[in-house]
Amino acid sequence: MAPTTKTPVMVLQELTVQKGLPPPNFQIVYSISGTHDNRFDYQVCVAGITATGSGPSKQIGKHEAAHNALKLLEEIGLYNPAENPVAEFRPSLKDGSPLKSALNSIVELQNICLENKIPPPEFIEISSIGPAHAKEFTLQCRISSIVTESTANTKKLAKQLAARDMLDKVKNIMPELITESDMGKKKFLQEHEEVIAKYNFLNNVIPDKCVQVNDMPNTLKKLMVLKDIQYENLKEDLEERSEEALKRILEKLEVEVKTLKFANEGLWNKHLIK
Numbered sequence: 001m002a003p004t005t006k007t008p009v010m011v012l013q014e015l016t017v018q019k020g021l022p023p024p025n026f027q028i029v030y031s032i033s034g035t036h037d038n039r040f041d042y043q044v045c046v047a048g049i050t051a052t053g054s055g056p057s058k059q060i061g062k063h064e065a066a067h068n069a070l071k072l073l074e075e076i077g078l079y080n081p082a083e084n085p086v087a088e089f090r091p092s093l094k095d096g097s098p099l100k101s102a103l104n105s106i107v108e109l110q111n112i113c114l115e116n117k118i119p120p121p122e123f124i125e126i127s128s129i130g131p132a133h134a135k136e137f138t139l140q141c142r143i144s145s146i147v148t149e150s151t152a153n154t155k156k157l158a159k160q161l162a163a164r165d166m167l168d169k170v171k172n173i174m175p176e177l178i179t180e181s182d183m184g185k186k187k188f189l190q191e192h193e194e195v196i197a198k199y200n201f202l203n204n205v206i207p208d209k210c211v212q213v214n215d216m217p218n219t220l221k222k223l224m225v226l227k228d229i230q231y232e233n234l235k236e237d238l239e240e241r242s243e244e245a246l247k248r249i250l251e252k253l254e255v256e257v258k259t260l261k262f263a264n265e266g267l268w269n270k271h272l273i274k
Contacts, residue, residue: 006085007066008069011085015078016047021046025044027044027045042062047078049073105160112170122141123140123159125139126138137158148166150162227253229253
């Protein structure tokens with residue numbers, strides 16, 4: 001007797017025809033390709049049951065899903081292997097579906113980045129294709145120059161799977177990633193050295209840029225020290241105690257000033273230092 005050559009998909013389709021049932025609905029729920037470890041996870045819905053399967057190719061993943069569906073249908077009495085046998089099928093992947101292992105990957109990835117002071121992960125939606133009832137979403141996870149992509153039938157799952165793949169990469173190249181992050185910070189500081197220095201200078205001079213009139217003496221003292229201006233250079237203007245004198249003092253200190261007027265609190269209640 002010749003060996004059976006029917007694939008699980010063929011047998012499952014024939015079964016639905018024999019039983020007068022809707023054809024099996026196959027959907028790819030996860031895929032990763034372009035690496036030495038390609039993976040395709042399928043889900044099939046038929047006769048009120050749902051089964052999944054995985055494989056290094058779409059064909060094998062689909063066949064495993066059909067194979068597992070037939071086993072479930074056999075258990076509930078809808079499929080008899082003796083009447084329509086299927087060729088021996090051996091799943092190509094020993095481990096189970098990656099869905100469970102991905103659930104906590106985002107939190108773990110964020111914690112690793114925080115602990116090692118590297119940039120947090122960025123998630124970007126790359127594509128959304130397919131009809132409304134069978135959408136496939138592809139999301140990208142990026143940390144510095146490291147990028148991973150995953151596809152699934154929901155955005156949430158695609159994000160989790162991309163984070164899981166990134167987590168695996170980050171654990172393997174952590175020293176290089178930290179070095180790259182430090183080099184990026186150093187480059188930024190070098191390129192913006194003048195701006196940062198000016199910011200630090202102004203921040204140390206006047207932490208609160210809005211200065212009340214009664215706080216002006218202390219502010220002027222700080223500016224005189226930082227600008228290395230002696231009291232004698234400002235003596236006449238300091239003794240005059242007028243708005244014009246104040247403006248001359250601030251000009252000598254190279255500070256711009258804007259007077260804010262408040263009707264209920266006096267004409268020159270505050271001076272805004274820039």
